[in-house]
Amino acid sequence: MPKQPSISVPQVDSVSKALQILDCFTSRTAELPLKELCLQTGLYKSRVHRLCATLLKAGYLVRSSRTNYCLGPKVLALGKTYEKTNSLRSVASFHMKQLSEETGESTVLYLLDNYKCMCLAREMGASRLIFSINEGDYSEPTPTAAGRVLLAFSDSAIVDRILATAPKTPFTSRTKTKIEDIKKDLQQIRKQGYGIDDQELEDGIAAIAAPIFDYENKLSAALAVAGPAYRFTLDYQKNILTKLLHTAEKISHLLGNV
Structure with missing residues (x-):
């Protein structure tokens, strides 16, 4: 039987970019301003702002000041689940x-x-x-x-x-x-x-x-x-x-x- 051609599943760009924002945070850079997130992701300020607003509402980010962001409690919950599994x-x-x-x-x-x-x-x-x-x-x-x-x-x-x-x-x-x-x-x-x-x-x-x-x-x-x-x-x-x-x-x- 001939092999079926593999079908690559297209990525959802908005999800990929949101995850890219989360990847900017590390133990050494636990708090980042909007400007730095733009520099690290290469995205326009308006888009980073919208993505951060979505992540804020979902609990994956929190504001540490008017312009700065930190990882939110949902990330911790996922981390604990990962540890257990x-x-x-x-x-x-x-x-x-x-x-x-x-x-x-x-x-x-x-x-x-x-x-x-x-x-x-x-x-x-x-x-x-x-x-x-x-x-x-x-x-x-x-x-x-x-x-x-x-x-x-x-x-x-x-x-x-x-x-x-x-x-x-x-x-x-x-x-x-x-x-x-x-x-x-x-x-x-x-x-x-x-x-x-x-x-x-x-x-x-x-x-x-x-x-x-x-x-x-x-x-x-x-x-x-x-x-x-x-x-x-x-x-x-x-x-x-x-x-x-x-x-x-x-x-x-x-x-x-x-």
Whole structure:
């Protein structure tokens, strides 16, 4: 039987633009004026104003002043629903907390979303280190252990696109920016099953990350342990790595990976 031609479903432009407005808000830019929303979306002021009025009425935005907007309570409600229904987060939460207790370091669960690393969940360690990432935050994938783990086990077309647009300006003196060097790292990560970041994104912070796979043996996420770089000696890394790989394997198993 011949294959039926695929029919692409057209997008609703107004919905797409409204979601684009919501995407402008982050934990670092929780409050935005109308002018900034226009700049970030590239939309005319009149259209942004109408879309914001619709989102206000629906509870997805609230006014923090006459001209500024913040996310509204409906977004929180959707987020809580997502937390309860997301099996990866619910499965990983207990084991991440246990890993943080065993290592004393912060543990973070990352996804690849829209060609960026997104922090899905985080557990703080007992150390005094303030690891500056919150749930929902995005970061570049190439300079981090978790990001490179996600790239190493992702589709090659996605990897090529991300590498083509990766930042060429280093975040620290240790950041690798040459595509050839990053590709070598990805090859090594696929071979050894984990990645290491030694102060490539932020001075003083080191991390080790491992992949998590689902029941189809497809990449689901990357689990990272992060802490102060001075503690991450070779012996310390080996100790952390053993616990990290064991935890990543347990979470993968609970997702159906055998």
